[in-house]
Amino acid sequence: MTAQRLTNADIHDLTEWRRMLHRRPELSGEEVETARTVAATLKATGPDRILTGLGGHGVAALYDSGQPGPRVLLRCELDGLPIQELSDAEHRSETDGKAHLCGHDGHMAMLAGMARLLGRQRPATGSVVLLFQPAEETGEGAARVVSDPGFDAIRPDYAFAVHNYPGMPLGEVGVVAGPASCASRGMRVRLTGKTAHASLPETGLSPAPALSRLMVEMTGLSEGADLADPAFALVTVCHARLGEPAFGIAPGEAELYVTLRSLTDTRMEALVAAAESLAQDAAGAGLGLSIDYHDIFPACANDAKAAEIVRRAADMLGLSSGPGCLPMRPSEDFGHFGTRACLAFILLGNGTNGPVLHNPDYDFPDDLIGLGCALFAAIVEDVLGS
Template sequence: MNEILTLRKHLHQNPELSGFEFQTAKTIAAFLKQYSPDELLENLGNGTGIIAVYHPDKEVKQTIMFRCELDALPIQEINEFDHRSDVDEVSHKCGHDGHMSIMCSLAKKLSEKRMKHTKVVLLFQPAEENGEGAVAIYNDSRFKELNPDQVFALHNLPGYDHHDIVVKNHTFTCAVNSIIVKLQGRTAHAGEPENGENPALAIAEIINQFNPKIQPDPTKEKFTVLTPIYITMGTEDYGISAGYGEIHYTFRRAANAEMKELEIELEEIAVKAAAKYKLQPEISWTQRFSANENDPSAVDFVRKAANDLKFNLIEREVPFQWGEDFGIFTEHFKGAMFGLGSGKETPNLHNPDYDWPDEITETGAQIFYKISEIIDAQ
């Protein structure tokens, strides 16, 4: 594993933000070329996606895909180890450097022993963190030609013991969307606010009417988290009543169908509040993540692989509340995302002191390869 460890630390030291993973993609492509993929597709999606394809020894009966992510986060690392990020305000705080290392280890295994009847596609996907990467890959004609029968991905999970495999049928991660409400009014003298249209009361009404939509218990129907992200209005000029304001929210639910219902409700609230105070609303949406809807039969392959390898298998009862754009793939293909325990004492994802635990890299590669073998033996 020395080669993989060296790669992982290099990736950690040289992180790149979503959509700008140009050097990361070059590093991955150079590594993969050493391990003889039958096809190596580059510049996919937004221009940095990579796919390595390993054909089977015999006739193709099915195609399966495994996915990892290329991008880092706009977070300043506070660790002091030798492989800490060399880039100010950018670091791998979600473990994508480790996910890439797992996939590169899997490429090594496939180069040594291919499947008999299963084509294996390894996707190194850009821009997961902003929700744009999976959509771009899915819409790329070169990806569409591959048309996988099943798709799989994992995510490391602090709070679980190293090597734990965490599975769940149906929703694994929540659907997430974010709304931006811009309210255009009219400035006035601060001593005569009635001569203008100030957005303050409309913003307050939106907050007060959004808040009752929250249902924080994930075991109950219509589980909903609504989080205010950003609010602004007016200027620091005390003689002027504000004439413009914005409010941004992000929200999540456990199912894609329920998410659409909530989107309609929230937009109606914003439009009515704007009308009430004679404001012109402009509503937009950003960073949408579909829920990861796991197919139970695909999850069964993960279960069998974990049991065959004697990893501890944990059945999760409720979805994770974070978003993951792999949901785009599980919307269109049978598949599953599962969790890989990264240590109970490991800092949480997106914390400034998080670092990938290298002892679980081989675990991830082993379980991906075992899933391939189980499907191939059908």
């Protein structure tokens, strides 16, 4: 089941399939057509079972050897981003304001390649699950998949995911034991006072001083110069709104959006408590205060055994491996799969000179389709045999 068994025709087909997906992006929770396309592609490879509707629009295919052994889950993502693509490529997004600018289309192509290989030859023992997960970008998808009753039928012993990563040499494998990506969550703070005529501001209650104070104090919760510090925390002010865009009204309400980020879930708990305390102090006794959270991602930590499997797979393929850009500040909901599985989140370098993820001119490099599939295949062979 090595990468060499992917033929030139396979690579051509997978490249065209990836570009088709790129033209038709769907956002988190809306991946209806993408899921339908994936299910049809998987069905053609003859899996032993296909599950649809997992955690929303998730799709999974099971390839069983018929022999006792572990179950290995390989995961990719279905969703695109709410960003306008800036590209002259023929396969650019056909939907305004939506685009695959994180490479999820390429990750799907890697797993579609694995489906071809597994369809031709099952592993020697155990079974493999190919999971196409919804809603990764919002942090909701993995949690919903894991809590879906249908997931019990495919719950794995090992779980692996590859993410392409700009800034690393093409084909370099990034893997570590321990923290791989940060926990993060979006915190929305709402302050409510009382509007007034702009000529009589003293007759109202403006949240402007509290908002100004919070914009400074929230960022002051950041700690640690880099991810080598286990106490690392980063608070980023992302959006602020005060009152109405009018000259005759003193404001009576405000909103502040901040992103909280930490290396571990335990550190996140302390960071949340500190941020909420600041908000309560700023609101004081006069302003109304409400807080809610969005885009909640757990920290993702790799199991040492799974990380070593990845390193051996890279060595077998002659690929350079090391920590790469791990642990990384961006968040990943893949950590949810580590509750009961031996897990590894892997970076695969896509070059050092291109646009970074989520940039409007980013595009997945098609050369990674074969490399990513080969890495997955080598991992499966290491765990289950060929």
